[in-house]
Amino acid sequence: MDCHDCHQSCQPKRAKLSKKIFGFGSRKSANNTLSRESQATIALVGSPNVGKSLLFNLLTGTYVTVSNYPGTTVEVAQGQRTIAGENVTFYDTPGMYSLIPITEEERVARNLILKESMDLVIHVVDAKHLGRMLNLTLQLIEAQLPLLLVVNMIDEAEKLGIWVDENQLASKLNIPVVTMVAAQKVGLKKLIAKVAEHVQSTPLSLTY
């Protein structure tokens, strides 16, 4: 069986395919001895039009590369930023409604987070449609992915009288939650701080 489809504990950590597929190799020390991988990988996922790309641009700035996901015509953007002393690669994924894919875009987004061993998945949702969008959050929790929820567009939600209690939602879901207005950079510092916490607390894999 192809090990990349297997989530059993037969390997200490799933292979870091993304680095090979998208051209990032793990760093080796000069004498080729055991070395720590120097990159954390983080995917932004969620429905279309929730602010993923805007947030991706805020996080990564201008040094972004776009390439087709292998074997498809679907484009995936990747960009980097140093967080907590680690070089973090962010992926902006195509819109997805569910982990059960219907479109090719959804299949790519699903493969990216399920087969490529992201260190963190950031699920971005629109606060105006929180109830509906939490379905995917629950699927991602069930899939046991390392998850952070961004509840974006709280400016628009609040205009409609919808108030989101970040702490209550975090304790109910048992994952970190950040409310944001990405369009005004509101919540960005808090998000970066939570990502830093995660990067610092996650042991990086050892590679030869």
Ligand SMILES: Nc1nc2c(ncn2[C@@H]2O[C@H](COP(=O)(O)OP(=O)(O)O)[C@@H](O)[C@H]2O)c(=O)[nH]1
């Ligand atoms: N009002 C408001 N608009 C936002 C916010 N975040 C993103 N947008 C807008 O929502 C639209 C969709 O954003 P985009 O990043 O393309 O969404 P994506 O499809 O998830 O990548 C754009 O017009 C953004 O400017 C926000 O927090 N508040």
Ligand SMILES: [Mg+2]
């Ligand atoms: Mg987008």
